Amino acid sequence: MNERETVKSDPQFKYEVSKMHGGENLLRCFQCGTCTSDCPIAKFSETYRPRQIIRMVQFGMKDDVLKSDTLWLCASCFTCTDRCPQDVEVASVIRVLRNLAAQQGLAPQMFKDQCASIMESGYAYRIPESRLKKRESTGLPPLPKGNAESICKSLKGVDFVDHVQGGK
């Protein structure tokens, strides 16, 4: 049978992204490729291409974009944002897409761990006791403590955070 592969497309997706903070100028992209050619990650990754991601969003390829692993490669260096001739905040568009992917449960484990750690201690990493002792011996003042209860309470109702907390 000669079945042609069709790409699932959501024509509303580009509007959904443009409505979010940082995604506003998405539709202005005229595909010049400056973002990809200046992207330090694209220089060494065989798959990561910001221009292509922007185009896929314009085409409504929601699933393909949100499920793609390469989305998480961006180093958030903002070179693309600073150099885009059309004022597309490329790095922020990538962030919007990652946020949407995270809402679907697609965030890498690393982010869930950091979120859990912040809610427990205020710090994104679990700082070992030995480090705290070493601070004292090198004459550094005690590390300010996190107020876990207050942190958790102020983050209540935030989608990703509730997810991490619920999944604990």
Added chain:
Amino acid sequence: MTTNKYLIFLGCAIPYRVAAFEISARKILAKLGVDLVEMPEFNCCGLPLDPVSHEAMLILAARNLALAEQKGLPIITLCPGCAGTLKKVNRLLKEDKASREEVNKHLREVGLEFKGTTDAKHLMQVLIEDVGLEKIKDTVVKPLTMLKVAEHNGCHILRPKEYIGFDDPEDPKTLKTLIEATGAKCLDYLDETECCGAPSVGISDKVALQLARDKLNNIKMVSAQALITICPFCHIMYDTNELRIEKMFNETYGIPVLHYPQLLGLAMGIKPEELGFSELKVNVSDLMKQIGEV
């Protein structure tokens, strides 16, 4: 507003694994007469969660700004990631009423409120804008004229330009100027402003380390005796990971990576033992010999 009193915001990476940066920064700031007050309580600036929840990032950053407002002090950070985040959020919430109201709904639950009455700056910005170059030069008692070094700024101190508004991201001069204030020569090299790759560690170590390798190759090419950084993450990439990169790609560098306050500290005549040099991974003994600190 020029002040000499700040709330010091350490961030997460520095207390976790980059102690030398804090040790040396506190030393030089004391010498320069900058007063540091510790944060009353701490939470992450929010940047690590921005990729998964912009909203969580805004709330975490605003919590810190609100705490600083209560203290009536501006924030100084050592990490450009924290500085960039606090600055961006401060500006956004000052300008955008709807976002501010949304964030304040969360903060009011815990008795806090963002009012937009304080400021956040990175160490480098405090040094150049508030302390001033002349005062820094005045504290140099041991000019490091025998040294030729390279600098790496890191992205978040400069980009995105529109929100950060500090120096020129395409041709940054501040760190170079601060380095030359110590008497050392700062060399130009290829792709100086390119990212170190740190944020992609854990997602693809291979890609991230290739970025750092590329930079180390360019730095080696100009025969820099040391690399000077002002970001804990960039420092981890070049110092902590230098050996790993050498092994992985069959290269040899042996380039010591110093936090800028360590360099300035040496020029101020502070002993290396007091500047956290023992925390560095790449061997610094040759460098120490060159500057007469054996």
